[in-house]
Amino acid sequence: MNIEHTIRKVAAFFWRDFAIARGYRGALLLETLEALFGVATFYYLSRFVQSPELNSELPAGTNYFAFALVGFAFFDYLSVSLSAFDSSLEEARQNRTLEALLVTQTPLPVIIAGSAVYPFVALAIRTCVYLAWAALLFGFRPQSANWPGAVAILLVSILAFAGLGILSASYSILFKRGNPAKWLVLGVSGLVGGMMYPISVLPGPLQMLARLIPVTYSLTGMRAALLAGAGWRELFPSIFALLVFAAVLIPLSFAVFAWALRRTKITGTLTHI
Amino acid sequence: MPSPAISVTELEKYFPPALTGWRALTQPVARATEKALAGVSFDVKENESIALIGSNGAGKSTLLRILATLIIPTRGQATVGGFDVERESAEARRLFGYHTGGDEGFYARLSARENLAFFAAMNNLSRADTRQRIESVAELLGIQNDLSRQVRTFSTGMMHRLGLARALLHRPAILLLDEPTRSLDPIAASAFRRLLKEELVRKGGTTLLFASHTLSEVEELADRVVLLDKGRVIVFDSPRGLCSATDTTTLEAAVSSLVGHLVPLQHRA
Numbered sequence: 277m278n279i280e281h282t283i284r285k286v287a288a289f290f291w292r293d294f295a296i297a298r299g300y301r302g303a304l305l306l307e308t309l310e311a312l313f314g315v316a317t318f319y320y321l322s323r324f325v326q327s328p329e330l331n332s333e334l335p336a337g338t339n340y341f342a343f344a345l346v347g348f349a350f351f352d353y354l355s356v357s358l359s360a361f362d363s364s365l366e367e368a369r370q371n372r373t374l375e376a377l378l379v380t381q382t383p384l385p386v387i388i389a390g391s392a393v394y395p396f397v398a399l400a401i402r403t404c405v406y407l408a409w410a411a412l413l414f415g416f417r418p419q420s421a422n423w424p425g426a427v428a429i430l431l432v433s434i435l436a437f438a439g440l441g442i443l444s445a446s447y448s449i450l451f452k453r454g455n456p457a458k459w460l461v462l463g464v465s466g467l468v469g470g471m472m473y474p475i476s477v478l479p480g481p482l483q484m485l486a487r488l489i490p491v492t493y494s495l496t497g498m499r500a501a502l503l504a505g506a507g508w509r510e511l512f513p514s515i516f517a518l519l520v521f522a523a524v525l526i527p528l529s530f531a532v533f534a535w536a537l538r539r540t541k542i543t544g545t546l547t548h549i
Numbered sequence: 550m551p552s553p554a555i556s557v558t559e560l561e562k563y564f565p566p567a568l569t570g571w572r573a574l575t576q577p578v579a580r581a582t583e584k585a586l587a588g589v590s591f592d593v594k595e596n597e598s599i600a601l602i603g604s605n606g607a608g609k610s611t612l613l614r615i616l617a618t619l620i621i622p623t624r625g626q627a628t629v630g631g632f633d634v635e636r637e638s639a640e641a642r643r644l645f646g647y648h649t650g651g652d653e654g655f656y657a658r659l660s661a662r663e664n665l666a667f668f669a670a671m672n673n674l675s676r677a678d679t680r681q682r683i684e685s686v687a688e689l690l691g692i693q694n695d696l697s698r699q700v701r702t703f704s705t706g707m708m709h710r711l712g713l714a715r716a717l718l719h720r721p722a723i724l725l726l727d728e729p730t731r732s733l734d735p736i737a738a739s740a741f742r743r744l745l746k747e748e749l750v751r752k753g754g755t756t757l758l759f760a761s762h763t764l765s766e767v768e769e770l771a772d773r774v775v776l777l778d779k780g781r782v783i784v785f786d787s788p789r790g791l792c793s794a795t796d797t798t799t800l801e802a803a804v805s806s807l808v809g810h811l812v813p814l815q816h817r818a
Binding site: 278281284285287288291292295296299371372373374375376377378379380381382383450451536538539540541542543544545546547 | 564565576577578579581611614617618619620621623639642643645646647649653654655656657658659663666667668670671672673712715719
């Protein structure tokens with residue numbers, strides 16, 4: 277595969293999605309306001325639930341507002357990873373561009389990966405908007421944040437989540453709609469991953485389950501980097517765990533995806549809705 | 550490009566039956582039992598124009614979709630430009646352009662130029678080449694003044710031209726067209742046929758394989774005709790050869806005589 281062509285294709289996907297999104301400026305404005313409402317909700321919820329017991333359960337140096345804000349903002353990366361890949365397929369089937377794309381000189385994995393670039397960039401901007409609202413209006417001050425550490429956690433999280441996303445796309449290729457695997461991963465991750473509360477409040481078996489899913493390590497690492505200013509040594513366990521998830525999930529997901537793609541080319545259902 | 554441009558040898562394709570309810574969960578691994586192609590063989594020479602004809606369900610679209618690398622055959626082999634469409638699909642895709650008459654697969658909010666530029670990138674065209682090719686194919690298809698318009702404002706005929714422009718962007722040596730004049734009005738269909746015959750096949754040296762239900766179109770465009778019935782090749786000959794062999798004077802009569810019943814093919818649209 278020619279790397280220059282691949283980069284150009286990925287850029288073409290980004291500009292395609294950006295140009296389409298630009299056509300819906302009202303939606304962009306509303307999303308910015310929606311972020312404000314989300315941040316405000318967490319702020320007032322945190323004032324309501326503030327208690328010494330809760331604070332003792334939170335990681336050092338954080339309050340509930342900052343804890344929930346980071347959990348909420350970065351849990352979105354899991355949601356987007358799980359939906360970006362199969363949404364791109366679904367959309368291409370719906371607007372009938374999938375067949376036209378498949379007869380070009382671009383392999384399907386590049387089509388799917390390229391289609392996920394804009395959602396991730398848009399999510400990064402949305403996350404910044406969340407944090408900006410929180411800093412401007414609600415006193416969120418990540419002064420001691422280890423920003424390079426946070427970026428590293430984010431990148432390895434995306435790698436680990438992308439494996440789950442490609443598995444989800446494989447399901448979508450085979451069965452077209454309704455993706456129970458996606459909802460299961462999101463549901464379990466939402467419950468035990470520590471988005472809204474620390475996993476230490478969960479019963480023992482759920483805490484064990486939490487250790488088996490990548491979002492737990494992602495949120496732990498992200499909070500440590502952003503809120504506690506943790507150094508690389510403290511972030512290493514989270515980064516290592518996420519790299520292990522990525523090392524297992526990415527090859528597995530590509531193998532499953534290749535099998536699913538071949539099956540649909542045999543059954544002739546690749547472009548079916 | 551090696552000769553033949555397209556080679557199809559003992560090609561078979563079976564699909565699994567459409568399953569419903571809980572059984573639909575086993576669809577991806579269901580046994581393929583529904584026959585679509587049963588041992589189809591023929592060769593297309595370079596710069597030749599071949600028509601695939603036959604009634605609905607005869608296997609025309611399945612055959613084109615196999616050649617376009619969109620589905621995998623059950624048995625047999627098909628090559629495009631000497632490349633096996635299953636094992637060397639990436640190489641094969643460099644050589645052909647594929648377009649269907651019902652093709653509306655564009656990004657409605659983007660302009661025609663933006664759409665073509667996107668698909669040019671997907672076909673590895675450089676930026677400079679993209680600009681030049683978009684102008685060139687747009688002029689060829691008479692849409693040069695509409696390149697800045699959003700595709701959602703295009704009529705069916707315009708969309709059709711844009712679809713063919715997309716198929717031609719990367720200068721394919723082979724064109725695979727599935728019912729290329731479906732949904733076009735008679736004047737647009739006639740202009741489209743002229744374009745295919747004069748500009749692409751005669752002047753451009755393109756090899757053309759197209760499926761059609763319109764016999765006058767077949768007579769006008771095709772050097773030879775593959776008549777399919779229930780997934781089998783009934784005959785592979787020139788339109789004149791078909792008439793001689795069946796002792797008939799029209800292609801419609803020849804086809805009816807060969808298939809043994811009146812196939813639902815159409816006169817000129």
